[in-house]
Amino acid sequence: MKTLPTTSLRNVVLLGHSGAGKTALADALVYLAGHGGRHGRTVEGTSVFDYDPDEIARGNSIQAAVGFAEWNEHRVNLIDTPGLPDFFGDVAGATRVADAALLVVSAVEGPGVQLEKGWQKAQEHGLAGLAWVSKMDGERADFGSAVNSLREQLQLNAVPFQLPIGAAGSFSGVIDLLAGKAYGQDAQGKAVEIPVPTELADEAEAAKEKLVEAAAEGTEALMEKYLDALTLSETEVQEGLSLAVRDGKVIPVLCGSAEKLIGIGALLDDIIRTLPSPADRTEKDATGEAVIEARESAPLAALVFKTVVDQYGRVSFLRLYAGALQGDTHFFNQNVGKRERMGGLFALQGKEHVPMTRAVPGDIVGTVKLEATNTGHTLCTESKPLRLAPPAFPPAVAWLAVHPKSRADEDKLVTGLRRLIEEDCALQWYRNEATNETILAGLGEVHLQTGIERLKRKFGVEVVTTPPRIPYKETVRKRASFEGRHKKQTGGAGQYGVATIEIAPLPRGAGFQFEDAIVGGVIPNTYIPSVEKGVRERIERGFLAGYPMVDVQVKLTDGKTHAVDSNAISFQLAGRLAAEGAVPLADPYLLEPVMNIEIVVPEANMGDIIGDLNGKRGRIMGMEASGHYQVVRAQAPLAELSRYSAELRSITRGRGSFSMTISHFEEVPAHQAQKVIAEARARKEEEK
Numbered sequence: 001m002k003t004l005p006t007t008s009l010r011n012v013v014l015l016g017h018s019g020a021g022k023t024a025l026a027d028a029l030v031y032l033a034g035h036g037g038r039h040g041r042t043v044e045g046t047s048v049f050d051y052d053p054d055e056i057a058r059g060n061s062i063q064a065a066v067g068f069a070e071w072n073e074h075r076v077n078l079i080d081t082p083g084l085p086d087f088f089g090d091v092a093g094a095t096r097v098a099d100a101a102l103l104v105v106s107a108v109e110g111p112g113v114q115l116e117k118g119w120q121k122a123q124e125h126g127l128a129g130l131a132w133v134s135k136m137d138g139e140r141a142d143f144g145s146a147v148n149s150l151r152e153q154l155q156l157n158a159v160p161f162q163l164p165i166g167a168a169g170s171f172s173g174v175i176d177l178l179a180g181k182a183y184g185q186d187a188q189g190k191a192v193e194i195p196v197p198t199e200l201a202d203e204a205e206a207a208k209e210k211l212v213e214a215a216a217e218g219t220e221a222l223m224e225k226y227l228d229a230l231t232l233s234e235t236e237v238q239e240g241l242s243l244a245v246r247d248g249k250v251i252p253v254l255c256g257s258a259e260k261l262i263g264i265g266a267l268l269d270d271i272i273r274t275l276p277s278p279a280d281r282t283e284k285d286a287t288g289e290a291v292i293e294a295r296e297s298a299p300l301a302a303l304v305f306k307t308v309v310d311q312y313g314r315v316s317f318l319r320l321y322a323g324a325l326q327g328d329t330h331f332f333n334q335n336v337g338k339r340e341r342m343g344g345l346f347a348l349q350g351k352e353h354v355p356m357t358r359a360v361p362g363d364i365v366g367t368v369k370l371e372a373t374n375t376g377h378t379l380c381t382e383s384k385p386l387r388l389a390p391p392a393f394p395p396a397v398a399w400l401a402v403h404p405k406s407r408a409d410e411d412k413l414v415t416g417l418r419r420l421i422e423e424d425c426a427l428q429w430y431r432n433e434a435t436n437e438t439i440l441a442g443l444g445e446v447h448l449q450t451g452i453e454r455l456k457r458k459f460g461v462e463v464v465t466t467p468p469r470i471p472y473k474e475t476v477r478k479r480a481s482f483e484g485r486h487k488k489q490t491g492g493a494g495q496y497g498v499a500t501i502e503i504a505p506l507p508r509g510a511g512f513q514f515e516d517a518i519v520g521g522v523i524p525n526t527y528i529p530s531v532e533k534g535v536r537e538r539i540e541r542g543f544l545a546g547y548p549m550v551d552v553q554v555k556l557t558d559g560k561t562h563a564v565d566s567n568a569i570s571f572q573l574a575g576r577l578a579a580e581g582a583v584p585l586a587d588p589y590l591l592e593p594v595m596n597i598e599i600v601v602p603e604a605n606m607g608d609i610i611g612d613l614n615g616k617r618g619r620i621m622g623m624e625a626s627g628h629y630q631v632v633r634a635q636a637p638l639a640e641l642s643r644y645s646a647e648l649r650s651i652t653r654g655r656g657s658f659s660m661t662i663s664h665f666e667e668v669p670a671h672q673a674q675k676v677i678a679e680a681r682a683r684k685e686e687e688k
Contacts, residue, residue: 006278103130300380318365603628617637
């Protein structure tokens with residue numbers, strides 16, 4: 001594939017709610033540009049962008065996919081993103097490396113929540129935007145309603161660049177407001193110029209006036225000229241619109257039908273004409289200080305924004321910001337401090353790899369066989385090292401405990417999880433030592449289930465999943481003493497050790513403290529560590545429900561030895577027996593983790609959210625406004641939040657989000673504690 005200059009590239013991320021038609025549009029753009037793919041009704045397995053077996057089975061995009069459309073000596077790199085909230089992690093990666101966002105809004109259903117969230121992420125990276133009203137041939141299609149919803153729900157200065165000719169079954173073309181021309185479609189599906197319908201002439205003229213007003217916002221000079229003459233030339237309008245779009249002052253709105261290919265060519269034209277090239281954007285390093293110039297002669301700077309495993313092996317997706325790349329390029333991975341060599345260079349067309357000889361700043365390309373390079377890593381030159389800011393993936397809000405299905409799976413589990421996380425950085429895994437469980441964390445129940453399926457299909461690891469156990473802890477309420485006596489006589493040397501301990505509560509968070517209070521050497525110093533070891537080992541196993549005991553002080557106050565039979569193991573066992581006797585006398589009780597929660601919800605849902613938190617033993621710590629949303633800060637026990645992600649989506653119809661971190665531990669209410677203890681005893685019986 002030929003190399004194009006940076007100014008002839010456009011990197012566009014498609015954002016929209018599930019079902020809005022993003023993938024159908026991306027496929028239509030590729031098809032019209034003559035790069036294969038399909039248009040019309042989906043035939044299983046024919047989409048350029050939805051090629052993963054999980055996507056084909058589910059009928060939804062679950063990962064970002066890259067393709068391109070070459071049009072009028074330009075290359076438009078398209079990143080199609082999922083519209084389901086569980087797969088929002090790939091939206092974060094895609095918006096990080098794009099230069100503009102194509103907002104896909106259904107003419108039937110409206111914008112949807114995920115378009116709103118995707119646009120928020122795009123704004124964090126300063127992306128320009130262009131909106132496409134899809135499904136104009138669908139029943140109940142309403143262009144005006146879609147435009148108004150963009151203005152009201154997303155607070156956009158949405159300005160139509162086109163008007164539709166008809167809607168639903170009568171949709172037959174579009175009017176280009178700037179050119180004053182209308183376009184329909186011939187029998188072969190190609191755009192042809194047609195007369196502007198008489199009944200739409202006045203509406204088109206009024207819409208063009210608003211277009212000119214929007215163009216005047218591009219520069220002060222254009223605004224002054226417009227105020228003086230009340231008009232601008234077509235060239236000035238185009239110049240002003242391009243500047244206004246790139247500065248985020250205007251969101252152009254186009255429309256059409258991906259299935260019928262109506263408006264697709266005009267959309268490609270406006271992407272090229274209106275949206276910025278990589279040369280128009282400024283990139284900085286991770287410190288925010290050094291400017292990275294989009295020049296081929298500049299030192300290499302590239303960011304890996306996605307990693308997949310496909311029929312070619314491990315594939316790294318790169319966005320090149322500076323310098324040039326060739327298939328045999330050596331580079332330096334700044335994140336791991338290691339030199340690597342690219343195993344070929346290619347453009348990405350869905351799952352197909354199109355060989356390239358050279359890439360320039362702005363290109364989005366793929367390569368293979370990078371051993372130490374993962375998503376988020378920066379590729380540069382060793383003599384001019386730098387680091388680019390990686391994609392900021394959303395925090396986990398759902399968790400599952402995963403258990404290997406067989407002994408063979410147990411041996412492969414850790415390797416499989418590591419490879420799974422390489423592909424999807426919004427997934428995480430860790431070992432919870434408090435509950436002795438391996439935890440897989442993600443953005444929702446569907447996200448986790450898809451990860452489990454992929455773990456089996458791609459990496460050959462089968463697991464059984466359960467809800468994660470809550471990492472309770474145990475402590476004591478009062479002071480108590482007990483003498484632990486271990487005595488065992490055999491035919492030879494015996495075992496003898498006596499240790500008296502006093503256990504007492506400590507302030508929350510103090511942990512475990514052991515104090516040697518022996519007077520007069522009744523226990524030799526060489527045996528005191530053995531007593532401490534015995535006590536520690538026993539209290540770590542818990543007494544009520546098998547959870548570690550914390551925030552206690554154990555004081556060794558007395559003991560006895562035997563000149564012949566005393567040894568280290570005897571006093572270790574004596575310490576264990578002392579703990580087993582003292583703890584029940586000290587009124588032990590359970591502690592549960594309490595989480596700090598930050599919940600962002602529409603103001604209309606505030607009453608329902610607060611009521612739900614009260615039902616979860618939650619405490620409201622504060623509230624503040626953030627645009628059209630409210631930020632609620634609260635605390636609630638982790639035991640009440642196991643399915644909060646799904647519950648919050650249900651309450652807010654998908655518009656709410658939350659994050660949580662551990663705050664502290666506090667006593668479990670008596671009735672809850674009885675249930676936890678009973679479940680622990682039942683689990684112990686099953687394990688016997």
